[in-house]
Amino acid sequence: MTAPSDARARGTRLPRVRRRRQLLAAAQEVFVARGYHAAAMDEIADRAGVSKPVLYQHFPGKLELYLALxxxxxxxxxxxxxxxxxxxxxxxxxxxxxxxxxxxxxxxxxxxxxxxxxxxxxxxxxxxxxxxxxxxxxxxxxxxxxxxxxxxxxxxxxxxxxxxxxxxxxxxxxxxxxxxxxxxxxxxxxxxxxxxxxxxxxxxxxxxxxxx
Amino acid sequence: MTAPSDARARGTRLPRVRRRRQLLAAAQEVFVARGYHAAAMDEIADRAGVSKPVLYQHFPGKLELYLALxxxxxxxxxxxxxxxxxxxxxxxxxxxxxxxxxxxxxxxxxxxxxxxxxxxxxxxxxxxxxxxxxxxxxxxxxxxxxxxxxxxxxxxxxxxxxxxxxxxxxxxxxxxxxxxxxxxxxxxxxxxxxxxxxxxxxxxxxxxxxxx
DNA sequence: CCCTCATCTTACTCCGGCGTAGGTTCCCCC
DNA sequence: GGGGGAACCTACGCCGGAGTAAGATGAGGG
CATH class of the missing domain: 1.10.357.10 (Tetracycline Repressor, domain 2)
Structure with missing residues (x-):
């Protein structure tokens, strides 16, 4: 449903702020669809076409990511x-x-x-x-x-x-x-x-x- | 607050139906205080003054217990x-x-x-x-x-x-x-x-x- | 008095998922 | 064109908590 934004080519590098915005968007999709508990950091990273550590370079943890949104x-x-x-x-x-x-x-x-x-x-x-x-x-x-x-x-x-x-x-x-x-x-x-x-x-x- | 029901003497045996009612009461307290996710089956059992397997002899799982309530x-x-x-x-x-x-x-x-x-x-x-x-x-x-x-x-x-x-x-x-x-x-x-x-x-x- | 069955216990296994250590690639600027 | 730093990856540690074997205990009938 509603083509899930950009699970990008998993190879494109992005400048920091751009990546951050994209990660927030991906996180929003997953948190909305699954709720906090069922949302996996892996899935958020995946959906952004990126690996998990990248996520942790932008946000100190799952909770902070959620709170930001x-x-x-x-x-x-x-x-x-x-x-x-x-x-x-x-x-x-x-x-x-x-x-x-x-x-x-x-x-x-x-x-x-x-x-x-x-x-x-x-x-x-x-x-x-x-x-x-x-x-x-x-x-x-x-x-x-x-x-x-x-x-x-x-x-x-x-x-x-x-x-x-x-x-x-x-x-x-x-x-x-x-x-x-x-x-x-x-x-x-x-x-x-x-x-x-x-x-x-x-x-x-x-x-x-x-x-x- | 409001003396937490009966964390009974942890030694009294109870007939099946009575125990079941008590377990439901204990579960309610914990689920209400902590929510589903943060509620631990161990704590529910503890609060009823009983060990975990007893809980599983009355309810097939955490979810079913919650749904009953x-x-x-x-x-x-x-x-x-x-x-x-x-x-x-x-x-x-x-x-x-x-x-x-x-x-x-x-x-x-x-x-x-x-x-x-x-x-x-x-x-x-x-x-x-x-x-x-x-x-x-x-x-x-x-x-x-x-x-x-x-x-x-x-x-x-x-x-x-x-x-x-x-x-x-x-x-x-x-x-x-x-x-x-x-x-x-x-x-x-x-x-x-x-x-x-x-x-x-x-x-x-x-x-x-x-x-x- | 002892056998039986229901009740209850200790002490594990197992798994999902957060967070991280350490190494790799690509871009940019000198 | 090469050094350096930012962006990125694979692969793992580890912990909390659900659920489970296997054994102990006590109450009632024969």
């Missing part, structure tokens, strides 16, 4: 999220843009989102912290918007943001796994509407007595 | 969810009960929820399928209720359900990791309100022209 893609997600929220002043549009950002992230870059959302190494503190930090940063961006327009407490706003981010992540992943059943635009809009209905006018309802 | 707790979650939705005919109360079920599940039984929600073995097809099946079954229960009261299409209702389940799971997990910041009741109610606002009266809005 995790770091990179976590940053991408947060950045996409920030851009989405800064793209407009209309909160309804913000919600839509925010969800689109999640769907874009999940749809993009060789399924790299699996490193961030589905890592099989979350039991390692370093990885757990990075994952949670990414999650929290996304939630915090959204929480700031919520707080801006409601009188809700900080902690409650944060919990709501967490829920919304979870909804975005989950529905985006589900949508990807079931491509074809719903087009991307429609899925984004649908879930965004659910979220927007949920938060818009929060204060008004509360003041009115918390009914229906 | 996964299966068991997946079933618990779905059952809790079903009960919650059957507990009332008022949809607003249904939403609240449904979220409470998630929070209860996450709060209960030695954090066994980590096996279902945070397995580090999802790259194995058998595990992936079980996890997704559980998720889908929860979503389907909710989807049925949504379809009952709206004219929304089946596929769209399902996607919304997925989003809601993701929100429940995510917020429940977050709440557990940050105990003390918000009491359980308040957290449940808050997130449930978000969800209820999101879905209630969906058709009315749609008919009115999809504004705000």
């Amino acid at each position: 995790l770091e990179e893609h976590s940053e991408v997600l947060v950045e996409k999220q920030r851009e989405a929220l800064e793209s407009t002043d209309d909160n309804r549009q913000r919600v839509i843009a925010s969800f689109r950002a999640y769907f874009d992230f999940v749809a993009g870059d060789g399924e790299a989102f699996r490193l961030v959302f589905e890592s099989d190494l979350r039991n390692l503190p370093a990885v757990r912290e990075k994952s949670e930090e990414t999650f929290q940063r996304c939630a915090e961006l959204i929480g700031a918007v919520i707080r801006q327009d409601t009188s809700i407490s900080d902690e409650e706003a944060h919990l709501l943001s967490i829920g919304l981010v979870g909804m975005a992540e989950t529905s985006a992943r589900y949508w990807l796994n079931n491509h074809g059943s719903v087009p991307k635009d429609a899925a984004e809009q649908l879930v965004a509407r659910l979220a927007w209905r949920g938060i818009s006018g929060w204060d008004l309802q509360r003041a009115a007595g918390e009914q229906d | 996964l299966e068991e707790h997946s079933e618990v979650l779905v059952e809790k969810q079903r009960e919650a939705l059957e507990s009332t005919d008022d949809n607003r109360q249904r939403v609240i009960a449904s979220f409470r079920a998630y929070f209860d599940f996450v709060a209960g039984d030695g954090e066994a929820f980590r096996l279902v929600f945070e397995s580090d073995l999802r790259n194995l097809p058998a595990v992936r399928e079980k996890s997704e099946e559980t998720f889908q079954r929860c979503a389907e229960l909710i989807g049925a209720v949504i379809r009952q009261d709206t004219s929304i299409s089946d596929e769209e209702a399902h996607l919304l359900s997925i989003g809601l389940v993701g929100m429940a799971e995510t917020s429940a997990r977050y709440w557990l990791n940050n105990h003390g910041s918000v009491p359980k009741d308040a957290a449940e109610q808050l997130v449930a309100r978000l969800a209820w606002r999101g879905i209630s009266g969906w058709d009315l809005q749609r008919a009115a022209g999809e504004q705000d």
Whole structure:
């Protein structure tokens, strides 16, 4: 499926930085396809058309290689999220843009989102912290918007943001796994509407007595 | 933390079924604390106050042991969810009960929820399928209720359900990791309100022209 | 009292996979 | 054109952990 990049002629020499980039790409493919534990350094080297020691001349170990990728893609997600929220002043549009950002992230870059959302190494503190930090940063961006327009407490706003981010992540992943059943635009809009209905006018309802 | 069950006197013999139950309990503790990969069969046996071959007289291998636990707790979650939705005919109360079920599940039984929600073995097809099946079954229960009261299409209702389940799971997990910041009741109610606002009266809005 | 069978133990084998020692080839610059 | 250094290779050490033989122990029936 999707012709695996360049298992190059196993004979071409490359300048250091170029090789490093290629190794990262190869590692991403393997980590995404197999997960951390089932990924073998041999396979990563093979896929890059190179032998194992070369890999170790660029990265001190398997873990560091993995962390480099995790770091990179976590940053991408947060950045996409920030851009989405800064793209407009209309909160309804913000919600839509925010969800689109999640769907874009999940749809993009060789399924790299699996490193961030589905890592099989979350039991390692370093990885757990990075994952949670990414999650929290996304939630915090959204929480700031919520707080801006409601009188809700900080902690409650944060919990709501967490829920919304979870909804975005989950529905985006589900949508990807079931491509074809719903087009991307429609899925984004649908879930965004659910979220927007949920938060818009929060204060008004509360003041009115918390009914229906 | 919470005195680790019974690392028994390592000398007491037990009838077969009793031993089996105890082994499952020990395995759960270790799998939950360490994840599948970092969990050692030696440690599981130790924790049960028994030697490794005994473990293999009850379960053919590490994987089967793990699957037995996964299966068991997946079933618990779905059952809790079903009960919650059957507990009332008022949809607003249904939403609240449904979220409470998630929070209860996450709060209960030695954090066994980590096996279902945070397995580090999802790259194995058998595990992936079980996890997704559980998720889908929860979503389907909710989807049925949504379809009952709206004219929304089946596929769209399902996607919304997925989003809601993701929100429940995510917020429940977050709440557990940050105990003390918000009491359980308040957290449940808050997130449930978000969800209820999101879905209630969906058709009315749609008919009115999809504004705000 | 002793035989039998189920329960349990010690002490291994085996294998996959990370990481490395030591030697080789090719390019570039003087 | 040859010396030097960077890029690369083959081949191995080694360790953790799953799973397994082969023997010890204790409880109940004859």
